[in-house]
Amino acid sequence: xxxxxxxxxxxxxxxxxxxxxxxxxxxxxxxxxxxxxxxxxxxxxxxxxxxxxxxxxxxxxxxxxxxxxxxxxxxxxxxxxxxxxxxxxxxxxxxxxxxxxxxxxxxxxxxxxxxxxxxxxxxxxxxxxxxxxxxxxxxxxxxxxxxxxxxxxxxxxxxxxxxxxxxxxxxxxxxxxxxxxxxxxxxxxxxxxxxxxxxxxxxxxxxxxxxxxxxxxxxxxxxxxxxxxxxxxxxxxxxxxxxxxxxxxxxxxxxxxxxxxxxxxxxxxxxxxxxxxxxxxxxxxxxxxxxxxxxxxxxxxxxxxxxxxxxxxxxxxxxxxxxxxxxxxxxxxxxxxxxxxxxxxxxxxxxxxxxxxxxxxxxxxxxxxxxxxxxxxxxxxxxxxxxxxxxxxxxxxxxxxxxxxxxxxxxxxxxxxxxxxxxxxxxxxxxxxxxxxxxxxxxxxxxxxxxxxxxxxxxxxxxxxxxxxxxxxxxxxxxxxxxxxxxxxxxxxxxxxxxxxxxxxxxxxxxxxxxxxxxxxxxxxxxxxxxxxxxxxxxxxxxxxxxxxxxxxxxxxxxxxxxxxxxxxxxxxxxxxxxxxxxxxxxxxxxxxxxxxxxxxxxxxxxxxxxxxxxxxxxxxxxxxxxxxxxxxxxxxxxxxxxxxxxxxxx
Ligand SMILES: Cc1ncc(C[n+]2csc(CCOP(=O)(O)OP(=O)(O)O)c2C)c(N)n1
Ligand SMILES: CC(=O)[C@@H](O)[C@H](O)COP(=O)(O)O
Ligand SMILES: [Mg+2]
Numbered sequence: 001x002x003x004x005x006x007x008x009x010x011x012x013x014x015x016x017x018x019x020x021x022x023x024x025x026x027x028x029x030x031x032x033x034x035x036x037x038x039x040x041x042x043x044x045x046x047x048x049x050x051x052x053x054x055x056x057x058x059x060x061x062x063x064x065x066x067x068x069x070x071x072x073x074x075x076x077x078x079x080x081x082x083x084x085x086x087x088x089x090x091x092x093x094x095x096x097x098x099x100x101x102x103x104x105x106x107x108x109x110x111x112x113x114x115x116x117x118x119x120x121x122x123x124x125x126x127x128x129x130x131x132x133x134x135x136x137x138x139x140x141x142x143x144x145x146x147x148x149x150x151x152x153x154x155x156x157x158x159x160x161x162x163x164x165x166x167x168x169x170x171x172x173x174x175x176x177x178x179x180x181x182x183x184x185x186x187x188x189x190x191x192x193x194x195x196x197x198x199x200x201x202x203x204x205x206x207x208x209x210x211x212x213x214x215x216x217x218x219x220x221x222x223x224x225x226x227x228x229x230x231x232x233x234x235x236x237x238x239x240x241x242x243x244x245x246x247x248x249x250x251x252x253x254x255x256x257x258x259x260x261x262x263x264x265x266x267x268x269x270x271x272x273x274x275x276x277x278x279x280x281x282x283x284x285x286x287x288x289x290x291x292x293x294x295x296x297x298x299x300x301x302x303x304x305x306x307x308x309x310x311x312x313x314x315x316x317x318x319x320x321x322x323x324x325x326x327x328x329x330x331x332x333x334x335x336x337x338x339x340x341x342x343x344x345x346x347x348x349x350x351x352x353x354x355x356x357x358x359x360x361x362x363x364x365x366x367x368x369x370x371x372x373x374x375x376x377x378x379x380x381x382x383x384x385x386x387x388x389x390x391x392x393x394x395x396x397x398x399x400x401x402x403x404x405x406x407x408x409x410x411x412x413x414x415x416x417x418x419x420x421x422x423x424x425x426x427x428x429x430x431x432x433x434x435x436x437x438x439x440x441x442x443x444x445x446x447x448x449x450x451x452x453x454x455x456x457x458x459x460x461x462x463x464x465x466x467x468x469x470x471x472x473x474x475x476x477x478x479x480x481x482x483x484x485x486x487x488x489x490x491x492x493x494x495x496x497x498x499x500x501x502x503x504x505x506x507x508x509x510x511x512x513x514x515x516x517x518x519x520x521x522x523x524x525x526x527x528x529x530x531x532x533x534x535x536x537x538x539x540x541x542x543x544x545x546x547x548x549x550x551x552x553x554x555x556x557x558x559x560x561x562x563x564x565x566x567x568x569x570x571x572x573x574x575x576x577x578x579x580x581x582x583x584x585x586x587x588x589x590x591x592x593x594x595x596x597x598x599x600x601x602x603x604x605x606x607x608x609x610x611x612x613x614x615x616x617x618x619x620x621x622x623x624x625x626x627x628x629x630x631x632x633x634x635x636x637x638x639x640x641x642x643x644x645x646x647x648x649x650x651x
Contacts, residue, residue: 002027008083010057010107021256025050028077029284035087036076037304040422041098044282044296045074045144048174048253052142052277053077055259056170059267060140063106066125070118070143072099072110073298074172082107091422093597098422113426114394115364116150118143119169123156126165138267140168146177146341149185149363160272161244167272168263169245172253174281177341178294183363188239192276193250240274249276254283293344317472317511318415320450322347324457325384325413326354335461338373338385340366346386346415366391370398370410377408382461389414389429389471396435399467404439409464413457417446417471418511418560419589419603424596429471430589434565436469436539444469444539446510446559449481452491452536469539473511473560474599481513487533488544494520495531503621504530505552507545509538509559509567515603515610516558522614528621541570549575549582554624556585556617558608563588585620587613 003020004027007013016024028050036043054077056067062082069075076087079096082105089095100108110121122141129137147153148171160167173189175181181189240247246269251262259277266273281295282288287307288296301310329335329351337348337359352359362369366387373383392399392414403410417429436444445460445468447453453472460468483491493508494517504523508516513534520530531552535545538559549555549571557568568586575582589606603609 004028004031004080004085007081010062010081013054013057013081018257018260021051021054025054025254025256026284028054028080031080031085031087032076033285033304035090036299037302037307039087039090039092039095040298040300040302041090042073042076042297043285043299043302044288044291044294045174046076047283047285047288047296048279048281049074049142049172050077050283051254051256051259052170052172052279053081054256055263056140056142057081058260059263060138060168064136065138065140066109066122067107067140067142068109068118068121068125069100070141070147071115072113074142074144075100075108078107079105091424091596093595093601097424097596099424099426111424111426113423114391115147116143116152118147119153119156119160119167122167122169123159123163123165126160126163126167130165135166138166138168140170142170142172144177145171145173145175145181145186145189146364148189149177149181149183149341150365151367157243157245164271166267166270168266168275169273170263170275170277171249172277172279173250174279174295176281176295176297177364178297178345179341179343179361181363182341182361185363189276192247193278240276244272246271246273247276248273249278251275251277253277253279312476314476315450316475317453317477318345318347320453320477321386321413321415321457321470321472322350324454325386326350328458328461329355329358332382332461334380334382336360336376336381336383338362338369338376338383340364340369340387340391342386342388346388346413348386366395367398370395370412371402373410374398374402374406374408377403377410377464378406382409382411382464384411384413384461386413386415388420388427389417389432390420390427393431393435399436399442400439403467404441407441407465408467410467411457411460411463412467412469414469414471416474418473419594419599419606420474421599421602422596425593428589428594429473430560430562430594432469432471433539433559433561433567434569437565437570439467441466442469442539443467443537444471445537446471447536448508448510448513448534449479450477451480452534453477456536471510478511478514481517481534483534487548489537489542490533490535490545490548493517493532493534495529495533503528503553504617505549505555506530506532506617507549507555507557507567507571508532508534509557509561512558512560512603512608515608515613518610519556519558519613519617522610523617526614526618528618530617535567538567539570541567541574546571546574546578549584550578550580552582554583554585554617554621556587556613556620558587558613559589560603560608561588562591564591583620583624585617587616 003024091098118141122139125139248262252258266275337351339348339361341364373385376383420427445456447456485492520532523530559567566588572584
């Protein structure tokens with residue numbers, strides 16, 4: 001049995017001799033490459049924190065001490081060392097989560113995968129320990145250099161530094177988010193990293209003086225002068241110590257002995273301390289180290305020998321956006337791109353390659369991205385802020401009161417809208433429709449295919465006096481879905497509405513249009529007429545759509561956002577305000593946290609499986625017919641049903 005298999009929890013790890021730790025680290029790396037290449041996941045980040053995590057669980061006493069991983073994507077080693085070694089279904093329903101999970105282990109604290117929150121968690125934990133007189137407990141936060149560029153981290157540091165509570169901030173500095181980390185913080189960490197050279201220089205100085213036989217006093221004076229001189233040149237500790245934080249480091253994050261020594265030093269201070277650990281993302285796995293893009297930050301299924309990803313066919317939503325925004329930028333010199341440390345994942349790399357000075361990476365700082373975009377717009381530019389949908393959440397106030405209040409022409413492009421799948425509840429892009437609906441003047445489009453994405457993106461960047469949003473899902477874009485007619489501002493996709501009129505209007509939103517067409521097919525098998533429309537611009541819900549809905553007896557809405565504030569929610573409210581008798585069924589994501597798993601399965605489980613939606617629509621129509629019949633009998637008068645849908649002018 002290898003060392004890793006012998007470890008069921010931190011106590012087994014603490015029992016190992018220091019000289020066994022490098023061997024254990026090697027076994028962990030072999031395990032990670034073998035397991036994650038089969039399932040996909042955050043291979044690079046976890047390869048970089050093997051020795052660090054071993055040190056954390058040897059020095060601190062989890063779960064009495066609390067170890068918080070920022071973002072949480074680098075917690076696989078933590079899981080391996082705390083009794084979870086079955087990675088066969090990592091990030092799959094029923095398997096291990098790709099992030100900490102309190103349901104999995106008492107050693108796990110924070111499940112939120114949004115970056116830069118760990119220091120606030122640690123500050124809160126430390127305050128609780130102090131007030132509950134649990135002074136033997138330590139709060140430890142492991143935060144990456146990328147996450148340290150997020151504003152929340154500095155709000156927390158400001159509080160942590162002002163206290164004497166034992167908070168250990170471990171900066172896992174691998175010099176990268178996905179790409180190399182940007183900004184002043186990155187530069188400062190780089191300066192501190194040179195201290196490693198400084199320490200080596202110092203060691204060399206000590207050895208040389210000793211070898212040279214210099215007398216004690218002279219040797220000390222010389223060395224002190226060298227140390228003082230070097231320190232000012234290569235290692236200004238400034239920032240953290242000026243804040244009032246003890247600084248330990250920089251530490252070689254792949255030297256188990258040095259890591260453990262530094263963590264023990266930090267623990268012994270008994271107050272707030274920064275431990276600056278230098279690591280390498282993808283450490284020990286050449287295909288990751290050779291990957292200039294992001295050192296295998298997040299991989300799909302790969303060949304463990306070569307790191308080669310499985311071939312995939314078809315264009316992604318992101319690639320369509322990437323091409324189109326670069327096209328637009330060619331003629332629109334005012335258009336600029338903004339990314340929050342995700343230039344490649346959000347599709348701005350092609351734009352940046354073509355126009356390097358017109359794409360801005362602001363670090364993991366979505367709030368700054370939004371408000372600086374308002375500034376850009378005020379200066380005559382048209383910013384396109386590209387983020388994953390879920391990450392717009394934290395910039396809501398900035399969208400509302402910096403962009404919309406000032407009627408700034410800013411376009412937000414939300415990738416990964418809807419259910420994303422393996423990353424779980426804090427990654428599903430299900431909040432943006434509800435949040436954006438709250439913003440006066442904001443307009444949001446949900447394209448259904450590549451052509452509508454291109455059209456709606458161009459329409460969005462043409463708006464100069466209000467925020468616009470274009471949202472699309474994760475993965476491959478579907479084949480073209482042409483319209484057969486227009487109804488107001490909506491595309492009619494299917495329907496015999498110009499015949500005797502259809503019973504049901506099915507409103508299909510964005511990436512769920514293919515599902516809606518399957519629903520319509522199944523409903524028609526029951527002899528129920530269905531017209532399928534795609535509103536395209538879904539925030540706000542426009543009067544033409546409400547008019548159209550009001551000309552049907554029953555409306556069903558299919559969308560991949562949270563129910564509250566969604567398209568169906570707004571359409572039903574508009575019909576109610578008109579005292580319209582049309583009945584509305586809303587098929588949206590339930591307003592709760594959805595677990596991780598396979599995207600299509602999660603949508604089905606959320607009640608959006610075509611067969612389930614169709615069944616419920618047919619039942620509703622039948623129920624409506626029964627109600628109409630019974631009320632007609634009661635009144636002995638002809639039914640007063642909503643006038644059938646009017647004929648559409650053909651497109
Ligand atoms: C608010 C927010 N924005 C963007 C992301 C996407 N994201 C996940 S990990 C990551 C990079 C993190 O870099 P770092 O903190 O240095 O950790 P490392 O991967 O280098 O260990 C980003 C941008 C996120 N999780 N949260
Ligand atoms: C941890 C994090 O936020 C990202 O790495 C995210 O997991 C990437 O998601 P995609 O794989 O959908 O790009
Ligand atoms: Mg990093």
